[in-house]
Amino acid sequence: MKASVLTRVATQSIAKNKMRTLLTMLGIIIGVGAVIVMVAIGEGAQSQIREQIENLGTNMLVITPGTSTQGGMSHGAGSYNRLKVDDAEKLSNEAVMLSAVSPVIMSFGQIIGGQGNWRAQTYGVAVSYQFIRDWPVSSGRFFDEADVRSMAKVVLIGKTVADNLFPDSDPVGQRLQLRNVPFQIIGVLAEKGQTAQGTDQDDVVLAPYTTVQTRLAGRQFIAQILASTFSPEDIPAAQEEIALIMREAHDLAQWEEDDFTVRNQADLAETAQGTTKVMTMLLAAIAGISLLVGGIGIMNIMLVSVTERTREIGIRMSIGARGSDVLTQFLVESTVLSAIGGAIGIGIGFGTARLLGQFTGWNTTISPLIVIIAIGFSASVGIFFGFYPARKAAQLNPIEALRYE
């Protein structure tokens, strides 16, 4: 039987039972639709996280203190802190791969000013911090090199701090106290939002690192050094260069291990994306189960259909249909069923994903790959679950099939 004739015979018999056809396809429609929506949400979340990570600062490298080991026992990250402001200055002066370097000195404490008090993290940073983090000011100005050199008591505040201490007035030019030291607010940082982990990046106060070190922290060692490269491609080379300079700065012998760690955002991005990948896979697995159930629905209907159409099969055989003709007819029927169902499912999936994106503000991304996978899967569901009933039909004895009531 020719392919065109086969398709016609199959579609005719599908069209003859509209209700049954619709109900059968429903399983596949929902299955494929669900897969597309779920994966769209998952991939949307992934790309959102990617954006957020890029938002942390492009081409950024983070140098943190390394681990110490005593008698074979590791004390964990940061247990052996020899990171100093000098290291940051040395990196800034010597590294050729780095476009900017900034130490980060952390100080946590009460802030008094404006309409009350607030508790937030204060970062002592260099002027270049704004470039490394890609973090402009929304009003006022960033401090400059002169402020750093003179240990000026000036600060920039994040949006959250500004909203809490100065809800009604412009904070620029006003004063606040950090650990009883008065500071002048010279700028408000632009809103940066949350990190992928949910930390509010705007709940922060920035001050020159020199000021923080002498007035607030009073410690020699610092929490981290941030640096950025000229381009993302430079990151591996820059990491090596940093290691070289840092080992020299810390006077490490050949056999000694690094007493610092250099991480790049790619590592962080990978971790975060790994998490969402798991989530996407989980969602897809749930949706896949519904697709499987849809497939079993097709098999069920096709099996019932074979019994119901025993006489039809007998008629076809008596006028010369071979077993293979009957087999192909049923296979084509179930494949057409699931392919049409799959196509409708893709349409509905697209629509739902878009609507969901509009109403919830979630990012939804539909990759062509998932569409191809969904189509392929639904077609193979048709073939796979259609085969058993089709073979059953093909093996019928024509005499008995004709006699069947």
Place this chain on the structure above:
Amino acid sequence: MPSTAGPNGSELSDGVVIRTDGLTKIYTTGTSEVRALNGIDFSVEQGEMIAIIGASGSGKSTLMNIIGCLDYPTSGTYHLDGIRVDGLNKNQLADIRNQKIGFVFQGFNLLARTQAIDNVELPLLYDRSGRKLDTRQMATEALQRVGLVDRLDHEPSELSGGEQQRVAIARALVTQPAILLADEPTGNLDSRTSVDVLALFQELNDAGITILLVTHERDIVRYAKRSVEMRDGRVIRDQPVSGRRSAAQDLKDLDERRAKREAEEASGKELEAVG
């Protein structure tokens, strides 16, 4: 006029369409054996119209199934249109059914919710000979032949029993088979429609088509040219039909009688009304 031989022209010179020699069929159920056919030597020549008659259990259905290539004989040989059929595999039998045999069943066996023309076209769709066929045209011609050219797009549920059987006959004819096999073709029809369908069979037979009827009704035998009676898996009588009736003539008589009766009833009513 269409040839009654197969499309390959494998016509026997002596005009024999069917020949069976020592055909037996044994069904084994558990330990007991049932001899449904017990050595059937039987032949059908081109242009014949044969009625096989017998009670249920006489083996006529089994013989019909084997002749129709739906079943295998246990032993014996069977030639159809010059081809030795016993020993062919399933697919070869399917092709033989498609090319050489036209089936007409008691229950019509049309595809439901399928237009008459699609039903008739169906056997041509399973044609494997590789011929280029205008299947639509052939189906239309076959329906024309059975007088249903104005019912092409009707579905079986929209047709009367007689019309459905005519569609089935058209479907059997469309492949120009070597033989038309009719299994109780009038079993589901009222007496007038039965005669009507038999008239069609006679008309087709007059045009040269070989027809084999299987029936348990003695009345039907009178319309055939030859009758074969079976009992217990054997042919007990094989003779020409004497005093063969013309179904067309009977139909005419039937209609005349009915018209007369209706006229009488009508006048009777008139009399009543006057009285």
